[in-house]
Amino acid sequence: MEMILEYIQANVAIAPYLIFGLLFLAGFNLPVSEDIMLFVSALIASKNPEYTYQLFAAVFLGAYVSDLICYGFMGRFLGNKIFKLKFFASIASPEKIEKVNNFYNKYGIMTLLIGRFIPFGVRNALFLTAGLGKMNAWKFAISDLIACTISCVSFFALYYNYGETVIEYVKKGNIILFSIALIGVVIFFIKKKKDQKALNSL
Template sequence: MEELLALINSNVVLAPYIIFGLLFLAGFNIPVSEDIMLFTSALLAAKNPDYLIPLFTAVFLGAYISDLICYGFMGRFLGPKLFKIKFFASMASPEKLEKVNYFFKKYGVLTLIFGRFIPFGFRNALFLSAGLGKMNAWKFAISDLIACTISCVTYFYIYYSFGELAVEYVKKSNYVIGAIAIIAVIIFAIKKKKANKLK
């Protein structure tokens, strides 16, 4: 990955294609960080304003198409077969699937918007779960388009405007968002236990 990042930073002409390609692969759960791609493309755009549109387009389309691959191919198409693979079984266990489906049903598009801002590899688990849970394809595509637009524009703008100074602040905000997500899951688990006791 370090070699690819060096290539991206040293060759702005090829950078949009490399960034898009890496994010495309991320849809198959190959460990490529969307956050790193956003940060790298925004910094490069700040140094090379003529490439602002190609770089943002590459990172945005790469992120969105990656989501669709994870949802459609990995989740809906491969489906339960993934549970036979240890790596995916831990990422989208039946318990996690149930929790995600609950949030999708209750909060709809807000689940995807909020989920895109949660760090620590939560995003792909979210999209995979949506596919495994057979969430309506059009609903997912439109909801994720809205969510992806909000997160990509927000992070790209922050990194483009404030550069490396923004990294630490974004990291700190990620920890806060991650903590909120954990609290939400705990509340869900408590509510479920109470509901089961009442049955």
């Protein structure tokens, strides 16, 4: 990945196409980081302002199309076939699909809005499980478009204006968000388990 990033930075004219292509592949759960692509595109744009719109369009469309591929092709179209692969079986077990669906049903678009800002593979796991759980396609597309717009605009602007100086703050923020989300999930399912026990005791 480091060599690819160096190549992108050395070839500014084709950088938008490379960034879009890499994010497109990320939709198939290849290890391409959307966060890194956002940082690289914004950093290149800050040094080459004439490419700002092309770079933003590439990273935004790449991220959004990647989400749709993960949801639509990997989740809805391939469906349970992906469980034959150990990697997918570990990140999208039937139990996890049910849990994510519970979140979608209870919190709706907020699941995608919050989930999009959580690192460590949470995004793709959300999109994949949304597809596997047959979440309404239009609902997903519109919700994710809003979430993707907020995320891409926020981070692109942040990296464009402040560059590497904010990286450590973003990393710390990601860890805090991940921790909060993890605690929230634990509390949610402890409460659900207690409610289920209460119903069973009636």
